[in-house]
Structures are given as C-alpha cells and as structure tokens.
Amino acid sequence: SIGPTAEPNDPFSTGNVSDPLSSGEDEDSDGDDFDVEQIDEQEIYDLISTISDPEHPLSLGELAVVNLPHIKVTDNQDRSVMSHVLVEITPTITHCSLATVIGLGIRVRLEQALPPRFRLDVRIREGTHSTADQVNKQLNDKERVAAACENESLMAVLRKMLETCK
C-alpha cells in the first residue's frame, strides 16, 4: 500500500506532514495522508511491479512487463483537480493472450490504491503486441472494466495476481 515514507528523490514528498502548498485549499480532505502527498512514477512502479504474472511464478517487474521509464504521472498540485497516470505495459510476447488480464490487474490495483483524483490510462507499449489497439480499447472502456470487476471467476484470477502486492 502507499505509505507516507518519503522518497529521497521526491522533493514534494513530506511524509506525514501536510504539503504546505496544498494546505488550506483542500476542501475535500478527510485527513487522509494520500490527499496531500505527491505521487510519482516510482510510487506507481512500486504499486504494480509486485503484481504476479498470471502464468509465470514471477512479478510484472521481474518480467519487465512493467518498467519505470514507461510510467508517466501528472499529479496536479491542486487536489480539487484531476491528476493523471499513464502506464505502458510490454507483454512478454507479441501475441500474449493474457495482455488484457495483466492490464486489468494493473488498473484494479491502481484504482484500489490511488486517491480518486487520478484518471488512469493503461496501454500496450507501441509495437509490442499484435492486437494492441483492441487491448487498449478494452482496457480503457470503464464500463467493460466495471463489468469485469463483477465477474467472480475473473476477479479470482486478479486476486491471485494481486496477492503478492500485500
């Protein structure tokens, strides 16, 4: 989970102390540290690199499906405004049939862990998958993602993938 630990390379992270830049204007704050803490690429990487691959006994970080340079975070200083996370994944093989499940696992992990101000885009990194456009369209269709999350057998697979994140 996202801890309040400060990353040495993150000038905005202030641990448990409220971010002075956002204090006083954060109307929606419920006292949760997440609301005031800047979120960066490393933090996103840490959240998703430990997800297990659905068919290998390895993590997405170990398989280089998830890579730090392919994560982009635009975290708005104003907490009342949406922020954005883009994750580009690199499937292990160009015809990987589980690319959608992996992408869904990343989406679910981030939706559960990040504050609601974040809009997520999970995409296949260009040139790394034969049906990238189809997979991208599915992964970013909120209705399909919502319905998938109510599908028990699919959620059982995702839960298993996310077990290693705790």
Add this chain to the structure above:
Amino acid sequence: MRLKKITSLPPLSDRAWLSAPHPTLPLLATCSSNKTVQISSLRTFTPLSTIEGGHKRSIRSVAWKPNTGPQDNPESVLATGSFDATAGIWRRHEGQHEEHIHSHDHDDEYGRYGEEEEEEEEWRFAVVLDGHESEVKSVAWSAGGSFLATCSRDKSVWVWEEMDDDNFETIAVLQEHTQDVKCVKWHPEEELLASSSYDDTIRLYKEDVDDWACCAVLTGHTSTVWDIDFEKPKPSHGSAFSRLVSCSDDLTVRIWTRTSSSDSSSFINKPPSILRTNSIEEQWTETACLPAAHTRTIYSVSWCSSQPGRIVSCGGDGKLAVYEEFEVEAHEHGEKKKEWRIVAEVGGAHGVCEVNNVCWAKRWDKGKRFEGEDLVISTGDDGVVSFWELALE
C-alpha cells in the same frame, strides 16, 4: 450563460451510472453499481425510496415507461438493465398522487408530495427479461410505450413487446453491430430505434412489413459511441425532419440529420429511387461536429426539449458543456447558416470524479424561474446526482 449548481442528492455508496426523469411526475430514477435504483423527488430534491432485490449485479440503465395507464389507475413502470445480463420491469401504483399532481402550482403544497410518497405502495419487481448473453448496457421505451429495446455486450439489440400484463415477447433480435452495444434510444414520435456501439457506428432500425431491420448505418466516429439522443420534434420543422446527436470516446459530439426516408417524399436531396434496394432505407448525414469541449471520453449527451438547438454533454474529464445553435450570416451571398457554440461550461462538476450521465428535465422545485424551465441533471462516479440551472449572465 453559466451552469449554476442548485443542489445535490446525498451521495450513494457506489458509482451512479444514470438518472432518468419521470415523463410526467416530479420523480427521478437513478441506477447505480450498488444494484439499486433510487427514486428521488424533483420537487424537493430529496430521496424518496430505493428499489432493490431484482438484480445480482450493477444496474447500468433505467427508463420510465411513458404514462399509459388509465387516469383513475395510474401506474409507474420502470425498466432496468443490469450487468447480470437481464432486464427488469418494475411497477407501482401512483393513484394517490393525482391530487398532488394537480395542485403542484400552490406553494403550500410544496413538500407534501414527498411525505405522502413514502407511505405508498412498494415497487413490485414484475418481470425478468432473460435472453441476452452478457451485460445489458441500456434500456429504452418507445414513445407510445408499446416497445422496449435492450442492448448488450453480446452485440445484439432486442425489441420486446408487452402482449398482455407482464407477458413480454421478443419481437426482434438485431445483430447488426460487430461489438458491444452501448446505448439504445427511440425516436420521440416514430417507431424508429437507434443504437450506438463500441464498433464506432450508430444503427437505425424500423419495422419492415412484419420484421424489424436496419434502415441506416451512421459512420464517422473513430471510437466507441457512448450515447445518442434524438432531437424533440419542433412543429416548424415538419414531421419528417429529424436530428440525432451522438458522443464518443473520440472526444467529438456530432449531429446527424435525416435527409431522406421512404416514408416521406417531402425531402430535398432525395436520391434517385433506383439506388434504393431496401424499401425502409433512410439517409442520415453528419451535418455538424460541435466545438471541442472535452479532454477525456464523452459519456453522455442530451437534447433539450424546451429550448430548440440546445445540447448538454459530460465526460470522463468531469466537465459539463452546454452548446447552442446560432444562425449566422455567411460571408458570401448573405446566406444564413447554422453554427454551434459552447455557451456554458463547468469543470470538476463532480469534484475529481467522472460524470457518467447528463440529461435535461422539467423543473419542479420552488426555485423555478419561469414556465417551461428545464434543469440539467448530472450523475457521477462519486455516487452524486447534481441539479444545475442555466443562469444568464
């Protein structure tokens, strides 16, 4: 102009998908991922009752049947579409409402509607409509209430007819789309059905002798078409004139105009009849692309019924945008032409959350500024339903 928030309903515990105003009563139905439909008062902007127990998964869509019951025995009928692959029909008698409906102009009656409401008969889950293979995404009643349309991720659009009480029969299974069907809407006067899809197209259907068939395919969007809405017909336009608005993941809102139909010979630009192989075929042409207002997927679009040429849209960027059609002088020949402009916008309409649905509804509360005023109702991922008035300034 400016969109000014009047108030909001207390947040539901989960994502709220869509709100539908009752065709004649001051009631609003909101469906959500918590498998319920909340009925609220548009007079007091307060929740009245919660309908639950009929669906096993998220209720994605809800639609009121146009009022058809006899005056002495009025009944409200709701259709729901759920991710559990079924549609539901719900009924409730509204008999005791009559007095209040007729006295709604008196300020001292204000509020009584809501109090009486809770003592009334419960909603009854009357029928389960089975048949779709996966999530039902949208449900819609035809103008006269004779037909119910449903659509699903299984790529099909079904048309149902109520033969007698609680006995619904499938009269058409339309499998024209190649992908997930997101939305179905009926023409406000004709028995003409439209559907929009993940396959980036919009398709129109009507009855041909004794079978329903596709009568037009509207192509142009470059990604999922999330929502569509027909313009409410204006007497000045003639009955044949019709327009449809659509919104898409491609970040555009487009207007489509019917340019020919076999039902009418009054069209200009009518193609030679030799080109017509299908007797029910209609020609629809993209006639406008509205000014860009959104930066993420546009989920919903609605055509104002009281004010001609006014549209509202919402999307994943949390924004609401109102557009109006203006008549402007074209530079050459002094001809008039139509142009759409954004007349009001509000960002962060649901805080940092996405807005899933937007619609216009008749205004019933005591703040109503003039007869025939419409308000905007937005429904968001924060579980909130908000009410907005269009303020002139």
